[in-house]
Amino acid sequence: MLDAFAALMDWHNLVLLLVGTGLGIVIGAIPGLTASMLIALTLPLTFHMDPVNAVTLLIGEYVGGISGGLITAILLRMPGTPASIVTTFDGYPMAQSNRAERALALGIMASVVGGIISWGFLAGMSPALARFALKFGPWEYFTLVLMALVMLAVLAQGSLVKGLLAAALGMAFALPGIDSSIGQARLTFGSSAMLSGFGLLPVLIGAFAISQVLRDAAQPISNKKIEIPKRRLPVHLSDARTHGPNMVRSSLIGTWIGLLPGIGGNIAALVSYSTAKQLSKEPDRFGTGHEPGVVAGESANNAAIGGALIPLITMGIPGSVTEAILIGALTIHNLQPGPLLFQNAPEIAYGIIAAYLLANLFMLIMMWGAVRYIAQLVRLPRAGLLSVILVFCVVGSYAVNSSFVDVWVMIAFGVIGLGLEAARVPLGPFVIGFVLSPIAEEQLRASLMLSDGNALEIFQRPYALLFLALAVLTVAWPAILQRIARRRRVST
Amino acid sequence: MKFSSLTAGVRAGLAILALGAGLGAVGPVATGAAIAQEFPQKPIQIIVPFKPGGRTDVVARLLAEKIQQNGWLSQPMAVMNADGGAGANAVNQMRRGGDDGHTIVHWHHQALIAMAMGLGDFSLDDFKSIGYTGGGSPVWVVRADSEFDTFEQLVAHLKAEPRSLVEAVGIGTIPHFVGAMLANEAGFETRYVTANSGADRLRLILGGNADIALFAASEYLAQAEGLKPLIYFGRERLPDLPDVPTAIELGYDVSWANPNWWLAPADTPDAAIEALQGALEKAIADPEIVEYFTGNTLEPYWTPGDEAMADAQKQLEALQAVAATIQ
Amino acid sequence: MHRKHLKYWGDIALAVLVFGGAAVLLIGAAELPPPRFEPLGSAAVPRGLAAILIVLGLWVAVRAVLGMRADAPVASPEGTASHPLRSLGVLAALIAYVAALDLGQLPFLPMTALFLAASGTILSGGGWRPALVYGALGLALAGALSFIFSNFLYIEIG
Structure with missing residues (x-):
């Protein structure tokens, strides 16, 4: 391990890591462009690199890209990745009430803490954790995602029925395409373009970025000069006390959910956000620019990267598209990730671990140094900013699959998003419902295949039961709190 | 006052756009006329129907780069990923690109499965086959602590207790079809659990949630002790797996050699196809490419277009027979 | 229609759209094959979702009707949108831009410059000066993007 760090200290690696992290932050921050896109596009450049160099560059891009997403999520309410959707809930209201720097600074701190905590697990107990995560089968996946879906309902701000409606509509839009459980077309109505279904990125960019641009376009241009804070960054030592427990808890949730291949940072952020909300003494303030909301989401989504790297390097199991590309980068150099990687190419296995930590530190330094300037982004001439964002959205959603269908889908979801917001149907549950329901359905049907149609088999699965219980508890929690409060009042 | 300036703004903006559309429409007419001289005239676009990072993508990129490096074609080749919709x-991207040979597809026999399943609106008639540049065969594995050491034991168990073992497959994907061909031939039946990627199959089998799964030989080799291979689907044994019998050896007429298949639109001129074939044939014989192939348990070989098409036709019929049993 | 009823009419429109969506799901589900590998099959989730959508849509609609009866005063949801025409203009420009790239297969560089000029002009309220400034910005942006994409990443846009 120390050797790996020593090897990374080679200036070549450091420069690549720095470049990768920096590029990742910039790309992650641009609405419409994402980390996985960046990694996919730079993959060919790594062909001629030494494998350690290739991996450091890609890890830097990965960490930078997920972290950069918080910038636009907070400043413009345009999450760069699904993992940052939760950050918009409280980050954007904070920025609106002139606390943009504070929100950014907290988000960065939370990201780094999440990264470092999950790095501890990655470096310290990878094999044991990976073996544990592998025990999770379809029943566990299904109940976990179900729990996340139930939490969505609790998260819904404002009207409960509109929140539920948003989630159900999102789930409905995820249906067309090839039914992954039987490999046949569903709800495509004979169109071959519909076989791919609605892509995640076009839907995300459309519902958040495009609809936000269109909404902003209708706002009057304010001539009021916003005061640029000149003081030091608004983070204090006391924040460690107020936000520390939340950061640690969210990072643990993030690492742990990240461990499960295919689940990913968005569920991690969602679960830790709603946990923070439920455990909070002031749950009503979540969604109105409450600091713990930003902290919970950002710790968890960064921690999920470290978690996801665990099955990747110990078993060769990628948790996301981004990681599948990392594996591709290794196979080009005739390296197969798997248990043998630590024996055959320890410099790679430990190199990934070391690079992950360093990338987090680089991310901290770069974003910290830049945060005050980044926050000025919102003060740029709006006509230019919004127009440029639109171009990036078009290019970004085209580049994923080189398909204009995706661009049209993006525009359509921009209009849908605008309509939903006008009808006070929240966008967060809409997009998260869209992301989660295909996993839930596939895993439920896989469970039933596994048990030969016997749904009662769930009772032989302790972890699945645990998630089910947590889901029920999530629904019942507000009522329980009320009862406790009433009892207290009676007794005093 | 305010209102009028606003509408003026919108009107001005739209006027600019209309002007642009008018100007632009004049543009591309010139380029369409002058084709059919030397091939290639412009960079060749290779469409890969998958996300980046997989085998098909990597092979396409490696060969494209080798060809460009050595100048085997006068223009560069660029890989474009177009995942989705089987x-x-x-x-659709290929059709959009036109049929002058500058837009080609690098795929594998998943294309045939999509045709057999009736997905999409394409068939073999839509393509002209450029050729195969090597390929690889998968292995069927069980967990290392499984009670079965040979394929015969597994079949005997499944015949005694049908559907007692779980096979991790994505319904309608290669592992499903290969497994089903073997099951039809050997006369057994397994239970399925959905696993649409290699990662899912690995996760389920290593975690004990499935008993059998199909992997590329290189994927199995990287796992070392966790898995036990029972049967190999190549025509001959793989040098990296000298002790694993092939299905053919065991008396089952099942083989699956998933090739790297280069395709062009059906009406592509033969001159262009020949130029591409020449370049690809040289590339697959290049020592660096051969090293990548053998390092990833793939076989480097060249099968020219017609031969490849005939093979694909035969394979498609076999797949259609399987598809009929599952739909 | 009273202005303060706008929200309720909006909700009723939403409910109608939701019923439409549920109908599409049900029609699509009717064509799906019966369950084959497990008891749920392809059609179960679309049907279930359609049922949920209908229930939620009814809930929204009933609440809106009751609210209107009660004549509860409600703030207009679109209180701050003072330039709705600009949104429409930008949307039209965006659609024209993508149509030019997709259907027209026109070159990326000039189209992006024109789009930026159009959208910038609309957003800043008109005038030829912003058109020129944003056009130039668009040219630079498109140049940089297509340079990066075609030289380093071998992707042709458009």
């Missing part, structure tokens, strides 16, 4: 997206 290849439907890629085929």
Whole structure:
């Protein structure tokens, strides 16, 4: 391990890591462009690199890209990745009430803490954790995602029925395409373009970025000069006390959910956000620019990267598209990730671990140094900013699959998003419902295949039961709190 | 006052756009006329119907780069990923690109499965086959602590207790079809659990949630002790797996050699196809490419277009027979 | 229609759209094959979702009707949108831009410059000066993007 760090200290690696992290932050921050896109596009450049160099560059891009997403999520309410959707809930209201720097600074701190905590697990107990995560089968996946879906309902701000409606509509839009459980077309109505279904990125960019641009376009241009804070960054030592427990808890949730291949940072952020909300003494303030909301989401989504790297390097199991590309980068150099990687190419296995930590530190330094300037982004001439964002959205959603269908889908979801917001149907549950329901359905049907149609088999699965219980508890929690409060009042 | 300036703004903006559309429409007419001299005239676009990072993508990129490096074609080749819709997206991109040979597809026999399943609106008639540049065969594995050491034991168990073992497959994907061909031939039946990627199959089998799964030989080799291979689907044994019998050896007429298949639109001129074939044939013989192939348990070989098409036709019929049993 | 009823009419429109969506799901589900590998099959989730959508849509609609009866005063949801025409203009420009790239297969560089000029002009309220400034910005942006994409990443846009 120390050797790996020593090897990374080679200036070549450091420069690549720095470049990768920096590029990742910039790309992650641009609405419409994402980390996985960046990694996919730079993959060919790594062909001629030494494998350690290739991996450091890609890890830097990965960490930078997920972290950069918080910038636009907070400043413009345009999450760069699904993992940052939760950050918009409280980050954007904070920025609106002139606390943009504070929100950014907290988000960065939370990201780094999440990264470092999950790095501890990655470096310290990878094999044991990976073996544990592998025990999770379809029943566990299904109940976990179900729990996340139930939490969505609790998260819904404002009207409960509109929140539920948003989630159900999102789930409905995820249906067309090839039914992954039987490999046949569903709800495509004979169109071959519909076989791919609605892509995640076009839907995300459309519902958040495009609809936000269109909404902003209708706002009057304010001539009021916003005061640029000149003081030091608004983070204090006391924040460690107020936000520390939340950061640690969210990072643990993030690492742990990240461990499960295919689940990913968005569920991690969602679960830790709603946990923070439920455990909070002031749950009503979540969604109105409450600091713990930003902290919970950002710790968890960064921690999920470290978690996801665990099955990747110990078993060769990628948790996301981004990681599948990392594996591709290794196979080009005739390296197969798997248990043998630590024996055959320890410099790679430990190199990934070391690079992950360093990338987090680089991310901290770069974003910290830049945060005050980044926050000025919102003060740029709006006509230019919004127009440029639109171009990036078009290019970004085209580049994923080189398909204009995706661009049209993006525009359509921009209009849908605008309509939903006008009808006070929240966008967060809409997009998260869209992301989660295909996993839930596939895993439920896989469970039933596994048990030969016997749904009662769930009772032989302790972890699945645990998630089910947590889901029920999530629904019942507000009522329980009320009862406790009433009892207290009676007794005093 | 305010209102009028606003509408003026919108009107001015739209006027600019209309002007642009008018100007632009004049543009591309010139380029369409002058084709059919030397091939290639412009960079060649290789459409890969998958996300980046997989085998098909990597092979396409490696060969494209080798060809460019050595100047075997006068223009560079660029890989474009068009994932989605079981290849439907890629085929749409190919049609959009035109049939002058500058837009080609690098795929594998998943294309045939999509046709057998009736997905998408394409068939073999839509393509002209450029050729195969090597390929690889998978292995069927069980967990290392499984009670079965040979394929015969597994079949005997499944015949005694049908559907007692779980096979991790994505319904309608290669592992499903290969497994089903073997099951039809050997006369057994397994239970399925959905696993649409290699990662899912690995996760389920290593975690004990499935008993059998199909992997590329290189994927198995990287796992070392966790898995036990029972049967190999190549025509001959793989040098990296000298002790694993092939299905043919065991008396089952099942083989699956998933090739790297280069395709062009059906009406592509033969001159262009020949130029591409020449370049690809040289590339697959290059020592660096051969090293990548053998390092990833793939076989480097060249099968020219017609031969490849005839093979694909035969394979498609076999797949259609399997598809009929599952739909 | 009273202005303060706008929200309720909006909700009723939403409910109608939701019923439409549920109908599409049900029609699509009717064509799906019966369950084959497990008891749920392809059609179960679309049907279930359609049922949920209908229930939620009814809930929204009933609440809106009751609210209107009660004549509860409600703030207009679109209180701050003072330039709705600009949104429409930008949307039209965006659609024209993508149509030019997709259907027209026109070159990326000039189209992006024109789009930026159009959208910038609309957003800043008109005038030829912003058109020129944003056009130039668009040219630079498109140049940089297509340079990066075609030289380093071998992707042709458009």
